[in-house]
Amino acid sequence: MSLFPSTFENIQKAAQLLKEGELIAFPTETVYGLGADAFQEKACQKIYTLKGRPTFNPLIVHCFEKEQAETLAIFGKEAQKLADQFWPGPLTLVLKKKKTSHLPEIVTSGLETVALRVPLHPTARALLKAFGGPIAAPSANRSGFLSPTCATHVLEDFQTKLVMVLDSPPIEVGLESTILDLSEETPILLREGGLEKERIEVCLGQKIFKPQKISKITSPGQLLRHYAPSLPLRLNVGDVKPNEGLLAFGKPFLGSKISFNLSETENLEEAAQNLFAFLHFLDAREDIIGIAVQSIPEEGLGRAINDRLRRAAEGSKH
Ligand code: TXA
Ligand code: MG
Secondary structure (H helix, E strand, C coil): CCEEECCHHHHHHHHHHHHCCCCEEECCCCCCEEEEECCCHHHHHHHHHHHCCCCCCCCEEECCCHHHHCCCECCCHHHHHHHHHHCCCCEEEEEEECCCCCCCHHHHCCCCEEEEECCCCHHHHHHHHHHCCCEECCECCCCCCCCCCCHHHHHHHHHHHCCCEEECCCCCCCCCCEEEECCCCCCEEEECCCCCHHHHHHHHCCCCECCCCCCCCCCCCCCCCCCCCCCCEECCCCCCCCCEEEEECCCCCCCCCEEEECCCCCCHHHHHHHHHHHHHHHHCCCCCCEEEECCCCCCCHHHHHHHHHHHHHHHCCC
16 A cells, blocks of 8 residues: 555655655646656666656656755746746746756756756645755656546556555646746747646747747657557547547537536636546546547647647557
């Protein structure tokens, strides 16, 4: 049994395990993270092995506050502004790594940049405080599979291979953080996520764009086949077949034996919160042959939701 409620004692224990070079899983407001001491090379190596993650795909380094992040990377004006407004929260900034950062190469896959984030979830914050240093953590799922939004998802993926999963009530955002690259002259949106692009644009007073061509790193976040459920997905459907499960949004279509509604009131925040849990539920059903997904508007959080759904649909074709 490796599920532990997020009590003070268990958080202290988790911090101790991290110091000893172990991995632990913990909730953040976006998805669960699989954490290691960011300064211990061997511990970070374990993350790649356990997830089955290619070592060319760098990790996000989680910090307790901006001041800690500033010891690892160079913050320009834009980074300062965004960090002041949106940290703690679901925004990851890719910045030039400081030569004095002492981060092992494996954390950044040898890149000269580092991805930094200050999470909002109280358990993540308490853990970062108790640990006292930065924690490298990707999402706590096997590479290429659905992201975990509750502790049992983490257990399903890793079974007894993890000594500790800190458990918490449902998490608030439910989609991975938005990743913004500020290491070059123009800001680049590497991943749509829990913080809407529009809010970043208002803060910076400029439009932001996705990369024009695939960048130097090929990350699962950028690969089309990602978040792969085992059942095929049909997107933007106009109907549902009796042997399909339905992932509804708004007024649900009739005719399916099993349906989950992301948000009856068409609230995108609620839909984001529910997305991975409902996909997990539907994907575990053995009495359906596929998942039909009603259309979701391509705006605000809807863009990140549609991005995950497209990747899931693409992944399930293989
Ligand atoms: O919400 C989140 O961001 C969650 C929680 C646990 O914080 N973490 C997460 O990590 O989603 P992961 O590893 O699943 O996704 C991290 C993404 C990857 O696509 C990786 O390629 C990208 O961040 N990344 C990390 N460092 C980078 C860098 N230096 N330059 C560009 N992309 C980077
Ligand atoms: Mg991930």
